[in-house]
Amino acid sequence: DAGVIQSPRHEVTEMGQEVTLRCKPISGHNSLFWYRQTMMRGLELLIYFNNNVPIDDSGMPEDRFSAKMPNASFSTLKIQPSEPRDSAVYFCASSSGGAGEQYFGPGTRLTVT
Amino acid sequence: AQSVTQLDSHVSVSEGTPVLLRCNYSSSYSPSLFWYVQHPNKGLQLLLKYTSAATLVKGINGFEAEFKKSETSFHLTKPSAHMSDAAEYFCVVSSSYRDDKIIFGKGTRLHILP
16 A cells, blocks of 8 residues: 655745645545644644545634545645745645544645745 | 643653653543654654553554553553654544544654663
8 A cells, every 4th residue: 555645745835826735545544634734833633524525624724725625535735825834744644443543644845935 | 622731842761761751631531542653754653542442552663552541641651762763752632422533742752862
């Protein structure tokens, strides 16, 4: 199994640009999670889906952030417009055995200049 | 309501000595508890999990944790630290009741001294 796949691994963009992060969960997993990690704020859960339906998006910082899961094998996290304070590592994780047992992707390091 | 507290933000031990990373939790329901490890520039990896079976849980890389309901603790231990154990460790609580919300602790960075 390839594990959770995230792309791109690194993204550098200018303030105001749209950024799209992608995630392919492990096949057969029915829950998907998006996290953001920074030195200042640590690991934050942004949103999670169960069976492609958003269950809890209370962690999404503001309307500039949106996430979709059009099918069981793909999800996107979009930031529009991006700001320097969005610079962070964004992780995607998937799970089949409840929210606690998650498998994390390698992350996307986003830098907004 | 659920919460998790990792009592130390940094722990330093010498190679070959025991490791103790402390975690306390609160939960209104029977919790599931987990420890994750994150090596530098990597994603998180599940170390071990407690889901109401045996209270002493063994994980990968020689780590184990003991669920103590009376103390609401789930401390992570290892008898002998190795240099490769240097990483950040996260204690996590979730509940299988209803919305299965998951709460991550703030993390403990483990430093291994040669």
